[in-house]
Amino acid sequence: MPHDTAIARLRNLLGDRLSTSDAIRDHHGQNESYYPVTLPDAVAFPASTEEVSAVMTICHEEGCPVVAWGTGTSLEGHALAFRGGITLDLSRMDKVLQVNDEDLDVVIQPGVTREALNTELRATGLFFPIDPGANASLGGMAATRASGTTAVRYGTMKDNVLALEVVLADGRVIRTGTRARKSSAGYDLTRLMVGSEGTLGIITELTLKLHGQPEAISSAICAFDGIDAAVSAVQMVIQMGIPVARIEFVDAMSIRGFNVHAGTAMPEMPHLFLEFHGSEGAVAEQAERVGEIVAEFGGGDFQWTNKPEERNALWHMRHNAYYAAKALRPGCWVLTTDVCVPISRLAEAVTVTRADIDASALEATILGHVGDGNFHCAILVDPDSPAELAEARELAHRMNARALAMGGTVTGEHGVGLGKMKYMDEEHGAAWAVMAQIKRALDPSNILNPGKMVEVN
Amino acid sequence: MPHDTAIARLRNLLGDRLSTSDAIRDHHGQNESYYPVTLPDAVAFPASTEEVSAVMTICHEEGCPVVAWGTGTSLEGHALAFRGGITLDLSRMDKVLQVNDEDLDVVIQPGVTREALNTELRATGLFFPIDPGANASLGGMAATRASGTTAVRYGTMKDNVLALEVVLADGRVIRTGTRARKSSAGYDLTRLMVGSEGTLGIITELTLKLHGQPEAISSAICAFDGIDAAVSAVQMVIQMGIPVARIEFVDAMSIRGFNVHAGTAMPEMPHLFLEFHGSEGAVAEQAERVGEIVAEFGGGDFQWTNKPEERNALWHMRHNAYYAAKALRPGCWVLTTDVCVPISRLAEAVTVTRADIDASALEATILGHVGDGNFHCAILVDPDSPAELAEARELAHRMNARALAMGGTVTGEHGVGLGKMKYMDEEHGAAWAVMAQIKRALDPSNILNPGKMVEVN
Numbered sequence: 001m002p003h004d005t006a007i008a009r010l011r012n013l014l015g016d017r018l019s020t021s022d023a024i025r026d027h028h029g030q031n032e033s034y035y036p037v038t039l040p041d042a043v044a045f046p047a048s049t050e051e052v053s054a055v056m057t058i059c060h061e062e063g064c065p066v067v068a069w070g071t072g073t074s075l076e077g078h079a080l081a082f083r084g085g086i087t088l089d090l091s092r093m094d095k096v097l098q099v100n101d102e103d104l105d106v107v108i109q110p111g112v113t114r115e116a117l118n119t120e121l122r123a124t125g126l127f128f129p130i131d132p133g134a135n136a137s138l139g140g141m142a143a144t145r146a147s148g149t150t151a152v153r154y155g156t157m158k159d160n161v162l163a164l165e166v167v168l169a170d171g172r173v174i175r176t177g178t179r180a181r182k183s184s185a186g187y188d189l190t191r192l193m194v195g196s197e198g199t200l201g202i203i204t205e206l207t208l209k210l211h212g213q214p215e216a217i218s219s220a221i222c223a224f225d226g227i228d229a230a231v232s233a234v235q236m237v238i239q240m241g242i243p244v245a246r247i248e249f250v251d252a253m254s255i256r257g258f259n260v261h262a263g264t265a266m267p268e269m270p271h272l273f274l275e276f277h278g279s280e281g282a283v284a285e286q287a288e289r290v291g292e293i294v295a296e297f298g299g300g301d302f303q304w305t306n307k308p309e310e311r312n313a314l315w316h317m318r319h320n321a322y323y324a325a326k327a328l329r330p331g332c333w334v335l336t337t338d339v340c341v342p343i344s345r346l347a348e349a350v351t352v353t354r355a356d357i358d359a360s361a362l363e364a365t366i367l368g369h370v371g372d373g374n375f376h377c378a379i380l381v382d383p384d385s386p387a388e389l390a391e392a393r394e395l396a397h398r399m400n401a402r403a404l405a406m407g408g409t410v411t412g413e414h415g416v417g418l419g420k421m422k423y424m425d426e427e428h429g430a431a432w433a434v435m436a437q438i439k440r441a442l443d444p445s446n447i448l449n450p451g452k453m454v455e456v457n
Numbered sequence: 458m459p460h461d462t463a464i465a466r467l468r469n470l471l472g473d474r475l476s477t478s479d480a481i482r483d484h485h486g487q488n489e490s491y492y493p494v495t496l497p498d499a500v501a502f503p504a505s506t507e508e509v510s511a512v513m514t515i516c517h518e519e520g521c522p523v524v525a526w527g528t529g530t531s532l533e534g535h536a537l538a539f540r541g542g543i544t545l546d547l548s549r550m551d552k553v554l555q556v557n558d559e560d561l562d563v564v565i566q567p568g569v570t571r572e573a574l575n576t577e578l579r580a581t582g583l584f585f586p587i588d589p590g591a592n593a594s595l596g597g598m599a600a601t602r603a604s605g606t607t608a609v610r611y612g613t614m615k616d617n618v619l620a621l622e623v624v625l626a627d628g629r630v631i632r633t634g635t636r637a638r639k640s641s642a643g644y645d646l647t648r649l650m651v652g653s654e655g656t657l658g659i660i661t662e663l664t665l666k667l668h669g670q671p672e673a674i675s676s677a678i679c680a681f682d683g684i685d686a687a688v689s690a691v692q693m694v695i696q697m698g699i700p701v702a703r704i705e706f707v708d709a710m711s712i713r714g715f716n717v718h719a720g721t722a723m724p725e726m727p728h729l730f731l732e733f734h735g736s737e738g739a740v741a742e743q744a745e746r747v748g749e750i751v752a753e754f755g756g757g758d759f760q761w762t763n764k765p766e767e768r769n770a771l772w773h774m775r776h777n778a779y780y781a782a783k784a785l786r787p788g789c790w791v792l793t794t795d796v797c798v799p800i801s802r803l804a805e806a807v808t809v810t811r812a813d814i815d816a817s818a819l820e821a822t823i824l825g826h827v828g829d830g831n832f833h834c835a836i837l838v839d840p841d842s843p844a845e846l847a848e849a850r851e852l853a854h855r856m857n858a859r860a861l862a863m864g865g866t867v868t869g870e871h872g873v874g875l876g877k878m879k880y881m882d883e884e885h886g887a888a889w890a891v892m893a894q895i896k897r898a899l900d901p902s903n904i905l906n907p908g909k910m911v912e913v914n
Contacts, residue, residue, distance in 0.1 A: 102696060102801035145641040156639050158648070159616065174888040180797040181829040182613050183866035184602040184652055185873060185884055186910060187892045191615070191648030195641055212698035239559060241669035281742050340637040344559035372638040409640035416642060427642055431631040434899065435644045441898035442891065453643060 002084050006062035007042045010086065013054050017045040017092075028069055028087040031077050032134075034333045034381065034389065035418060040067065040081035045089050049165060049173060049204040052088070056202065057171030059086060059447055067449050068198040070140025071113065075336050076417025078144060078197050083450050088202060090139055096120050097205070104210045105162055105179055110139020110203050117208075126210040129154035132413065133319045139203045144415035145195030149318065152238075152371030153245040153277065154211060156413065158194050165205035166193055169443035179207055192438070197415055198449040200442050214245075214277035218287055219311040223269045223300040227251060227354055227366075230270040231347040233297040234370045238343055240293070242286050246275035247371040248318060251354065254365040257324035262317050272299070273318055275311070318367075325365045325378035332380040335392045339403035340374040340412030349406060350375055353399055360395055362388060374412030416453050424454075459541050463519035464499045467543065470511050474502040474549075485526055485544040488534050489591075491790045491838065491846065492875060497524065497538035502546050506622060506630060506661040509545070513659065514628030516543060516904055524906050525655040527597025528570065532793050533874025535601060535654050540907050545659060547596055553577050554662070561667045562619055562636055567596020567660045574665075583667040586611035589870065590776045596660045601872035602652030606775065609695075609828030610702040610734065611668060613870065615651050622662035623650055626900035636664055649895070654872055655906040657899050671702075671734035675744055676768040680726045680757040684708060684811055684823075687727045688804040690754040691827045695800055697750070699743050703732040704828040705775060708811065711822040714781035719774050729756070730775055732768070775824075782822045782835035789837040792849045796860035797831040797869030806863060807832055810856055817852055819845060831869030873910050881911075 001007065001020075011018045019025070020042045029039040046052045059066050065085025072079060081087050094111035101124045108117060115135045117128050132141060132148035140146075142164070147156035154160065163177030166189075176189035193201055224230035234247055250258075250271045258264050274290060276283045291302045305311055317324070326334055341349045350366060357364045357377065368375025377399065379392040400410040400423055410423040424432050436454040439446070446456050458464065458477075468475045476482070477499045486496040503509045516523050522542025529536055538544050551568035558581045565574060572592045574585050589598060589605035597603075599621070604613035611617065620634030623646075633646035650658055681687035691704055707715075709725045716723060731747060733740045748759045762768055774781070783791055798806045807823060814821045814834065825832025834856065836849040857867040857880055867880040881889050893911040896903070903913050 100799070100801065102692070103799045104696065105799075145645075147639055151639060155616075158639075158645065159612075168891070172887055172891075174891055175886060176888055178864055178866050178884075179799045180831075180860075180865040180869065181800070182604055182608060182615075182797055182831060182869050184795075184868045184870050185866045185877065186652070186881060186889065187657075187895060188602075188615065188645075188648045188652055189888055189891060191645045192895075195643070195645055200644075212696075235559070239561065239669075279742060282739055285736060285738055338641075340639055342557070342560045342562075342636045343638070344557065374637075374639060403637075407635055408637040409635050409642045411641045412637065412639050413641050420642065424643060427635075429632060430629055431633055431646055432643070434625070434629075434631055434646060437898045438644060438649075438895055441894045 001041065003041050003062065003064045006059055006064035009058045009062070010042065010044055010055060013058065014044055014046065014051065017047070019043045028089065029080065030072060031080055032073055032075050033077055033419065034335055035077040035080060038080040038082045040087040041084050043087045043089055045092050047092050049167065052167045052202050052204050053171045053173050055088065056167050056169060060170045060445060063445055063447060065447050065450050068143065068202050070111065070137030071135065073134035073136045074140065074144060074417060075414045076419040078415055078417035078452065080418065082418065090137065093204065099124060100179070101126060103179060105207055106210055107205065107207050108138060109205060111137050113137050114141065121210065125213050127213050128208055129211050130157055130160055138206055138208065142194050142203055142206055143197050145413070147413040149246045149248055149369055151369060152247055153243060158191055160209045161190055161194050161206060162209055163207035164190055164193055164203055166201035167204055168201050169445065169448050177207070195415070197417065197453050199439060199453045200448065216278060216280045216283040217311065218276045218283050218304060218306050219314050220274040220287065220302055220304050221314065222272050222294050222302045223267055224271070225269065225298060227270050227351050228347050229297045229299070230272055231350050231370060233272065233294050233299060235343050235346060236293045237290055238371055240289070242289055244274055244286065244290065244371060245277040246273065248273040249368055249370040249375060251366040253363065254321060254324065254367045257321070257328045257365055258317050261320060261324035261327035264317065273314060321365070321367055322378060325380060328363065329380040333383045335379040335381055335396060336414070337377045337396045337399050338411045338414040339399055339408055340372060341403050341406045341408035343373045345406040345408070346370060346373050349402060352402065353377065356395060356398055360391060362391055362395065372412065373408065418452065458498065460498050460519065460521045463516055463521035466515045466519070467499065467501055467512060470515065471501055471503065471508065474504070476500045485546065486537065487529060488537055489530055489532050490534055490876065491792055492534040492537060495537040495539045497544040498541050500544045500546055502549050504549050506624065509624045509659050509661050510628045510630050512545065513624050513626060517627045517902060520902055520904060522904050522907050525600065525659050527568065527594030528592065530591035530593045531597065531601060531874060532871045533876035535872055535874035535909065537875065539875065547594065550661065556581060557636070558583060560636060562664055563667055564662065564664050565595060566662060567594060569595050571595060571598065578667065582670050584670050585665055586668050587614055587617055595663055595665065599651050599660055599663055600653065600655050602870070604826070604870045606703045606705055606826055608826060609704055610700055615648055617666045618647055618651050618663060619666055620664035621647055621650055621660055623658035624661055625658045626902065626905050634664070652872070654874065654910050656896060656910045657905065673735060673737045673740040674768065675733045675740050675761060675763050676771050677731040677744065677759055677761050678771065679729050679751050679759045680724055681728070682726065682755060684727050684808050685804050686754045686756070687729055688807050688827060690729065690751050690756060692800050692803060693750045694747055695828055697746070699746055701731055701743065701747065701828060702734040703730065705730040706825055706827040706832065708823040710820065711778060711781065711824045714778070714785045714822055715774050718777060718781035718784035721774070730771060778822070778824055779835060782837060785820065786837040790840045792836040792838055792853060793871070794834045794853045794856050795868045795871040796856055796865055797829060798860050798863045798865035800830045802863040803827060803830050806859060809859060810834065813852060813855055817848060819848055819852065829869065830865065875909065
């Protein structure tokens with residue numbers, strides 16, 4: 001068996017929390033994308049920072065790859081051990097360690113999911129706003145620099161992680177940052193680790209910023225005749241500096257998916273879904289100003305609600321967009337794209353993308369966090385048709401190429417994983433080699449999620 | 458002459474934009490702190506990225522130190538060439554290259570100062586909010602991760618730099634980030650360079666986020682009977698999530714300095730200076746809520762103004778706090794401290810600091826950006842008294858030690874430079890060695906601002 005010495009040593013360390021069973025390995029070989037199932041040689045379930053450190057020390061000595069695993073909800077194959085070795089499942093490190101409500105921060109272990117955290121916080125009047133849709137682990141969200149529907153207001157994980165505890169490739173444990181709100185002391189290792197996808201270290205503790213639960217929340221939904229009008233309205237809202245909490249674009253095909261999946265009967269037209277957070281007065285004022293902009297771009301009836309159950313139903317539907325897209329073609333695979341462009345190029349980017357899909361033999365939905373210039377396509381593929389997968393990849397490739405040509409990025413929030421490796425050279429140019437220099441400095445044996453993010457050979 | 462080969466080659470490259478004159482070297486050997494004048498061997502004035510790259514290539518080949526220089530306003534001796542070599546004065550690279558008003562961003566050269574940028578932006582309805590007081594260069598502000606009075610609302614340079622062009626130690630030119638608002642593509646080299654104080658690369662271009670000029674701005678000022686009441690009111694404002702644009706604490710001794718320096722006649726008591734940005738309605742609402750909190754903590758008359766001239770006078774006075782402190786003791790040197798603590802510890806930190814000053818033989822003012830938990834002391838020292846300087850350093854040392862014990866940082870915004878090197882080990886622990894690993898990977902000859910930030914030997 002590959003890495004048998006490492007595995008034997010890890011079993012000594014962890015006992016039955018080191019598994020080589022087919023069922024456990026198979027579970028950790030799955031992914032949310034179209035990558036084939038890829039089994040690790042073993043799965044470790046550490047219970048503490050000390051154990052993670054001991055695991056890394058062993059794997060460093062034995063040259064055994066280590067791939068961190070949160071909830072397995074990443075979309076680019078990040079957590080697949082495609083060079084073998086150990087999957088490090090951090091789900092048992094799931095404690096909320098400190099709630100510092102006076103400081104608006106919380107200290108947690110990496111396996112805490114965002115829903116579990118917000119449940120824990122309910123009585124404090126505080127919440128953690130980053131919401132990628134899936135109930136991901138917060139360690140995984142930090143590792144992929146996740147964001148989602150609320151980033152337009154609250155930022156991404158980059159903006160909401162104050163400090164980290166990280167175990168390095170050789171087992172050293174470091175702390176990056178403090179609970180102070182700002183610092184100019186030294187290199188920003190926190191931001192270096194956020195988004196590094198487990199290639200520079202294993203996150204074993206996070207200090208996160210919290211926000212006050214808004215006094216008032218309103219949601220709105222509005223249909224438009226065309227993509228261009230809807231997206232242009234978004235551009236205007238952002239340019240006016242209106243602090244919307246969410247502003248999501250959903251195309252006509254996505255609405256068809258919602259109607260099939262959720263049993264709604266919405267008009268199959270492009271829509272904006274919005275949310276406003278603030279005091280009663282601020283929410284009313286923001287809504288009024290957005291209503292004026294929407295009207296200017298020919299948006300239909302601006303439908304409002306303050307009722308929590310209607311609001312929750314709206315965002316529940318939005319969060320299930322992936323499954324709604326799948327419902328359009330039962331049994332299909334979904335190839336998801338994730339470009340982000342400067343807001344001035346957004347209407348053009350979305351319109352050209354829709355035309356490109358329409359000219360193909362495939363169907364796809366478009367939706368996204370357009371307040372940040374970020375949108376996704378869910379391209380529906382027959383899993384038994386290599387020709388369809390090839391065509392979908394070509395469609396996705398053209399979207400990525402257009403985003404780069406517009407001064408954007410091939411991944412706004414999903415991360416690099418396996419799927420975006422081939423674009424790193426073009427997106428970063430000479431800076432990509434600098435990333436590899438950093439990787440070599442911190443992980444000279446290339447055992448941390450090898451083959452992802454950078455090329456070190 | 459030390460580095461004579463390097464200097465001869467640089468003269469060939471730059472002609473009379475390479476100076477070894479005493480006057481020019483002397484100007485670049487000055488600093489805003491108590492460090493002795495420290496002359497570089499020569500000063501280079503590059504005019505383009507290509508020239509910076511050529512300078513770095515020569516200095517890399519010749520092993521010649523290079524220290525970047527913006528406006529020389531840093532407070533910790535960052536730009537002093539205390540190991541000799543070249544000072545790289547970037548003040549001639551002062552062009553605004555692109556104003557992308559639809560995208561709320563701007564592309565500039567590093568020598569543009571924040572006031573010059575805001576003058577250039579005046580007609581666009583946009584502004585760049587970060588305001589450290591001094592009219593610093595934006596390259597220097599990025600290099601020190603500067604912030605200042607508005608960070609409580611708009612964040613620090615870390616939050617407002619979208620992308621950079623950087624020349625590395627060996628002359629390679631890289632671009633970090635894009636004009637897209639967010640990305641999950643690769644290591645966050647932008648945030649790694651921001652705050653690296655010229656030790657990892659020379660910033661030759663910045664893409665900065667802009668913000669809409671607020672529809673309405675109001676200022677307020679309010680006196681308190683004691684430090685604890687004033688700072689506790691700040692804690693409450695932050696905990697309530699009221700989005701104040703500035704919330705500055707100024708102690709009684711600082712007010713005395715203002716009265717001497719600016720000829721005002723304010724009561725010599727602790728004060729808060731506030732500013733509110735937003736729509737007319739939002740500003741009024743924020744002000745009302747803050748007024749209630751201030752009253753709850755026994756704050757005196759909450760004096761308001763919407764008049765730009767009164768507002769400008771207030772912040773002009775605040776910005777001159779350093780000179781106002783000096784006016785309390787004409788001819789003195791000033792030793793400035795810069796701790797930042799979790800907001801829950803702020804009242805205690807400020808109160809204990811005041812008591813420590815009062816128990817010493819020295820005088821000092823306390824003021825700061827308390828919405829972030831960051832405050833400064835300006836300790837007034839007789840330049841001819843080594844005993845006073847020693848006592849001031851002991852006072853400062855105790856402040857730094859207390860900040861670390863409270864889970865804070867020894868520098869909220871001024872940076873490490875020479876002055877904070879001795880605290881890096883205690884603040885960062887094992888993470889400090891990781892910073893050195895990164896430095897060695899990117900600057901193996903240790904020519905970029907050597908001796909600052911990390912120890913690489």
